Each structure stands twice: as structure tokens, then as C-alpha cells.
Amino acid sequence: MTDKQNDRRLILPPSATVSRRQALKMGVAGIGGLAVGGSLLAACGDDEEAAPATTAAPATTAAPTTAAPAGKESIKAAWVYIGPPDDNGWTQEHDRGRLAAQAALGDRLETSFVPNIGFDAGTTETFQQLVDDGNDIIFANTEYAGLLTEVSDNAPDTKFCEINGHYYSDNLFPFYLAHEKTAYQLGVAAGHLAGNGRIGYIGAFPTATAFNDVNGLLLGARSVNPDATVETVLVSTFFDPQKAAQAANALLDAGVDFLFGVMDEPTFLQLSEEAGVWTGYWNLDFRSAAPTKYVSHFDLSEFGPFYTEQCQRVLDGTWVSQDEVWLLDTPIGDFGPNVPQDVQDAVADAGAKLDSGELHVYAGPLNDNEGNERLAAGETLDSLQAYAIDWPVDGVTGISPVS
């Protein structure tokens, strides 16, 4: 007897060779068995389905015929949000995606969302409740990791898509954004615009998201100005205007000429505007916070099509899990009014080359900022590899390699 119904696996960073966690999991099976046994039985009780995972082999977007054998007339989908749906940032973009899916699928899709879900044990209850309520598919707009898999492992009939997640199983896969390319393009703009080549970055946690942001910014900027640097401040939160203001003031006082960040609110944009420093935003077009110094943002409008497609697949009975992260295109957004045309052209040119494969964000030789060689000459990382990156390139300060 195994301690879970699904064979769940973990996406690992390129540097990790052994999964200690998997080894530990084996060890816990004996002890956990007693506690888990009951819930296994409970979950097995209504096990009449199990069809979609096996029958829907090819992931073709089958025409929505009502006669599809495993299809459904209508489904319920739920979204679990880290923040409120009107946060002027991350969660707002996800909720726009939810509404887009709702609009596209009309009566056949019933959606709901739960906002402000944090990382304590109560989160497990939230997911469990959504499963109990008969949702066919559940989307999470932050990585809940074990708090989600605790439920998904024992709910084989419910599909899960977890943004920025690292586990996958028969009913769960992670999705995210190929934003290292977007950061690179913003870095090209920063390389042109930052007179002294110093770029400031306000991050939350030392995760791949932050590494791809700072690395993209730096490498993009260095393609223009070989002396460019990125100075990082991590504030351990995505939403705290006071901390963001402290970090922004520290970086602006230190003299950066370009300020970017992953915050879900625009405090640092306003401070940049007051200081006369170029700035940009992660989630959406927020030029109103920095009318004259706004450069651009990451365009997250792919959430809508992604959510629509996943719900459509559940409707059609063709939903299949993935064994790697599903990366969404993340184009750079519209430029602010004062960004010179030649800078806009340079960014567009870099974007085209990244798309065609002529240019790579990560191309060796590259060292991390502790002097270790990470990529030899000729080596490159694609977006899937960049998704699990855990080191900052040389020239980035304020953040260290994880391994």
C-alpha cells in the first residue's frame, strides 16, 4: 500500500541531483499510513470516474462536440487567491483571467474564487472544501506546495493547476510565466535609460521568480551597457507598502537610475516618479503611478486564454496533466510616454531575437555572483530550465545562490 493515490513528482533545479524529499517521503509512509489510511478509504468511496486520465491520451484541443464520451455538459471551477481580486496587481490579473474564461464558456462554466488565502494549515481546509463542493478544476495563484498536495493527492477526480508550483501528478501540474525574457527586454530598456548603469530591484523572496527578474534585467542591461549592475533588496512580502517604500527609498538614495520590483502595489513607482528615476511594474499597466518616468510592465493577459483552455479541456474530457511546468508567454507591455523611440526599437529587436531563438537570456559563459562558473561557453538555458534557476548572475548584489 502506498501512502497516496497519485504518483507525485517534483520539478528540481538543474543543480540538484538527489531528491532528499523523495527519500524522506518513503520513510514516512510507515508512520503516516495509520493516519492516512482512513482518508484513503474515504476518497476511494466514490471512485466511479478515473476515466479521463486514461482515455484522454493525446492532448489535442478536440472540437467541443457535445457527444465526446468523457465530456461534461457543464463544470465548476474555483480559484484560490493569495490576495484580494482588486489588489492592482497579481491577483487582479488572475481574476481578469477567471472572468475571461467565464465569458468564453458562458453557461457551461460556473466559477468562484476564495481571496486572501495564506500559508497556514487552514489553507488545506480551503482546498478540501472546494473539492467537497464538487469543483472539477481548481486553480491556485500562488505556490501552496504541501498545503495543496495534501488535498490533491487524495482527490483524484479534481484537477489542479498551481502557478509557480513544483509538484506534478496525474491531477496536478504547475504553470507559470516565461518572464526571464520579459525581464531581459526591460533590462535592455534599463541599459539605455539608466545613465549610471545602476538598476534597483525590490523582490520578495529568493526564489526563481526573483532570480529570473534580476538576471534578466542584468543581462539585458549588459547587452547595452557592459558595466550595468542590479542592486537587490528582498522584503519577504509581495504586499506591504511600508516595507516597499523603505526598500525603494534605500535604493533611490543609494543612487540607482532605474527601479523595478515584484511588489503588488505601486508605492515604489510613486517614489521613483518623485525622485525622477525610471521605473516599471510587474503585473499590469500602472503608468498612472509614475506618469513621466514609466517605462513598461510585464503583460500577464495570457491567464485568460490559459484558464479558458484548461476549463474547455475538462469540459471535453481531454484534460491531461503535464510532467513539466506549462509556461505562458509574457510579452512586454506598452511603453510609457517618455520612453524614446530608439529604446523601444531596441527592446522590440531583442524580443524578436529571443522569440526566434537567435538570442538566449542565459548563454554561457556565465558565473554566479560568488564567482562559480554556472554555464560554460556555448551552453544555454531554455525557459523550462530557467524556471528552476536558483542562482543570480555575476553583477547582481543583495541576493545569494541557494545551492
Added chain:
Amino acid sequence: MTPLASIASAVLSVTPWRLERRLEVDAKRAALTRIGGAVGAMVVVGILLLLTGRNAFLIFWQALDAIFGRQRGIEGVALRAIPILMTALGVALSLRMKVWNIGSDGQFLMGALAAVGVGIHMDGPGWLVLILMAAAATLAGAAWILVPALARAYWDVNEIITTLLLNFVALQLVTWSALGFWRDKAAAVIQSTREVPFTLPGIPGANSVTIALLVPLAIAAVLWWVFRSTSIGYEIDIIGGNPRAAGFAGIAVRRRILIVMLFTGAIAGLGGMLQLSAPGAQAMNAGFSAQFGLSGFIVAALAGAAFWGVIGGGLFIASMFYAGIVLQTKGLSVYIIFAIYGVILTGIALGEIAARYRVVRRDAADESGATAGESAAAPQGAGS
């Protein structure tokens, strides 16, 4: 006078009535007034929900059904209750001698952190590692309150500030461990410590509740017995009533304060280790404690530091939080849910005042008596 009682008293000062402290707090009345306060608050909540166009009956039904309609609900309440009960019992113990431990969240976190440290570094039979984890958590919780306890006992430094501020230090340590020295490096992007590979055995018949649930019940029983039948408990109550008098009576007040405060930290710390057996919580991150210490403090304060009252109140608040989670998934806004929590807690607090005071008509001769009655500070029968 508690802040709420002061407010109530101020409001009444413009009326012909005033609050008068009851000389004796009857245990049965104390329980009934609190329950009455909660029920009254729920009626108020229902009226507010109806006035704002929501179906209050459906919402209450959904809440009750979610909790009592299935085993999963009852277990969900139990899981929520364990950390709240542990911090609440710690706080209740300190409140018996009028010491305010606001730092149980920090002690809870440090206990869990110590347990994680043992759990991820030790190899050995599961039962042994779990016992060592519990021991480490207990010691860490006590250690985290050691400095405030020494400062309070020997230099009369106000413990409210010192214990409160250490909460933030503990949270930063947890964040550091989750992102730094104990980070799960196999999954470099996951912002938590490595997972402890051991959990407590489940309760027979339960899906997810472990024997952790028995610990707060056992602690409450022991504390109840200590305060009912031993001289130590009696001395602690005396210190709570009047520390100077206790000193004159030959009680080693400072040492008692120190030891009791260490025990309150130890109980909260052990709670941190117990929480590691909750589903999905075998690793620590900055969100490990959903302000359990704060919830525990509220429970202890509202229960008047009575240990069985803490158990009842803790289960009630855990049910309320659990229902809040369920109602959120039914589309009720989180802000409305927070408002409901607030109204219900205020109702219980008013019930707590009603247990200790009564409203009497003011007359001229009473004016001086009002203040005298207040300062007489009749020993608060905390046992209920």
C-alpha cells in the same frame, strides 16, 4: 477594570445606572453569560446579514452543516483548535497571577522551529525522534520567554512589551530558517524548511486528527487539578490577587512568577511541535502560525483564565474560524467574515463583563460608593 468594562462604565455614566462589581463570581452564571453573549451576538450578526440582503439562515445552516454535518468538519475544527488551545492554556496559566504573556505566538513558533531542527537532523525510531522533538519544543518555548520572565520577576520590567516584541524576532528567525539555513534545497524554489518525516500517530477512526488533540485536554486537566487541590495553585492565585500580600504571607513571589512564566512558554512551545502533525504542515514557513498566539490570548482572556472554559472557548473559536473558511468558499467576503468574528467576540466579552458586574440604579448616596466598590478589588474568583 478591563478596557471594555471601562467603556461600558463610561457609557453608563450618562444614564441613571452604573456598573457594580459583584462580590462573588458565580461559575455557572459566568458560563451562562458568555454563552448568552455569543448567542446574542449571532442574533445581531443574523440581523445585519438580513439587512444587507444576505440569506442569514442559509449562511448559518451552511456553517453548521460544514462543521457537524460530516466527520471532516469535526476533524477540521479539532485541527484548528489544537494550536489555539495550547497557546490559550499557556496564557491562561500566566493570567492566573495577572501576568500578561502576549508572546505566545513567538513561543509557539520557536517550539515548532526547535522541533523541525530535531526532526530533520535526527535519524532513529520515529517514536524516539518525536519525543525528542516535543522535548526540544518545550524547552525552546520556555527559553523564548526566559528573558522577559527574569526581567519581570526580578526587575519588574513590564512583560507585555518584552513578550510582544519577541514575537517579531521569532517570526524573522522562522523566515530565515525557511529561506536560509534549513531551507528545502532539493526544491530550491519552495519557501519552506525541509519536511519533518515523522508525524504523531492518528486517533483511531480519524482521518487526519492525531493524538496531538489529547495533549491540551491533558494539560487542562492537570492545571485544573493543580489549582483546585494543591498549595502551589493556591499561592499562584494569591499572587494574582495581591502580590504584596502574597509576599507578606511568605510566598516566594519572584520565583513563582519566573517558574509560571517559563511554564506558559513551554506549553505554547509544545503547541508548535503538535502543529507539525497537522496535514500539510510538516515543514515551516513564515505562515506557519496563523496568529494562533493572538487567538489563544483572546480565548484565555474571554475564558477568565478558567482552564475548562479555555477548552470550551477554544473549541468554539476554532469552530468559528473553520466555519469562516467554509463560508469563504461559498462566496461570503472575507471582510464580512472578519466583521462577524468581531461581533461574536465582542458579544462574549460583554458576557464576561456581565458575569463580573451588574447594572444598578444610581442614587445620590451611591456616588461615593461607586468608586469604593471598584477599588475594593474583591478577589476575582477565577475558577469556573
